[in-house]
Amino acid sequence: GIQRVEKELIDLLPGGRVARLDFDTTRRKGDFQRILGSFARKEADILLGTQMVAKGHDFPDVTLVGVLNADLSLNLPDFRSAEHTFQLLTQVSGRAGRGEKPGEVIVQTLNPNHYSIESACRGEDKLFYREEAYRRRSLGYPPFGELIRVRFSGKDEEKVMNNAAQFAQHIKQTVGTDHIVVLGPAPAPVLRVKGQYRYQVMLKGNCRKVRSEIESCLVVYRKNKSVIINVEIDPYGF
Structure with missing residues (x-):
């Protein structure tokens, strides 16, 4: 789980300060903003978290984003799983390079050729839409059924x-x-x-x-x- 990733980061980067953002670290009121504020003030070098770190955060000095197990959501029994995967990767990719410095995104996946992951990595919204619409129409899933x-x-x-x-x-x-x-x-x-x-x-x-x-x-x-x-x-x- 995320605790193991935190431990490995500390072992690999002994001087790196890690701020973890997940359910366990945000149980109390104000914990969420406190952790984000700490990272924004550069009191931590690495922000490690679950999906909650993907949305709406603006840190101009973040230049590298890593996504672990990017294909995990594809295994869910939901016809929207590819859409959710594409959305998440697109959102989290937008956290890197928001300032003047260029950004880089590294995606870990066992399924690199899946159209949702490939489209997100290439930044091709229309490619994803064509592939997803074709599959949903063929199988009769919403919005075609x-x-x-x-x-x-x-x-x-x-x-x-x-x-x-x-x-x-x-x-x-x-x-x-x-x-x-x-x-x-x-x-x-x-x-x-x-x-x-x-x-x-x-x-x-x-x-x-x-x-x-x-x-x-x-x-x-x-x-x-x-x-x-x-x-x-x-x-x-x-």
């Missing part, structure tokens, strides 16, 4: 799983597959939260055309009070 996540949660995993499976089958029989694709049911990426098991069904395609049929199916399964149903259109995060 609609995505609805129906999440089932409850304390009894078997009931939750069965309810999700029955709903998916009901949708296929009632709505058909001419306008939408039914994905799942499948466990949520984080299966259990606060004692609640979570399974989800994804509906992808021209959902607007069959929305009334989808809503009718939901009414049936919401009668089961032991299983909570949450519906999100074009969800952020899965």
Whole structure:
């Protein structure tokens, strides 16, 4: 984790003063601004942090930015993962060379040929847009199609799983597959939260055309009070 990176920086650069900016170092009110202020006053030579260091900070004397594990977000189960990766790399790259001195950005990745990383490193927004739009259009993802996540949660995993499976089958029989694709049911990426098991069904395609049929199916399964149903259109995060 970030603590190991901090230790290695101190070992590699014995005279370097490292300011770490992450959840653990910013628990108290004012910690965030205190650490940034310390770096701005040149009381630290290296600012090490998580994604929170990428946005909106202006340090004219910063000439080198390094990004570790730049492809980590590409592994998330989210159709926007490439977009998030491109945004993050573009934002963090903008922290270097903001003054008169030229800047340099070093990106560590196991996937250097991925279009999001390649486009960000080359500063080619249009290239990224073309590649991303082509993939989303081909797969029917927003904004070229609609995505609805129906999440089932409850304390009894078997009931939750069965309810999700029955709903998916009901949708296929009632709505058909001419306008939408039914994905799942499948466990949520984080299966259990606060004692609640979570399974989800994804509906992808021209959902607007069959929305009334989808809503009718939901009414049936919401009668089961032991299983909570949450519906999100074009969800952020899965």
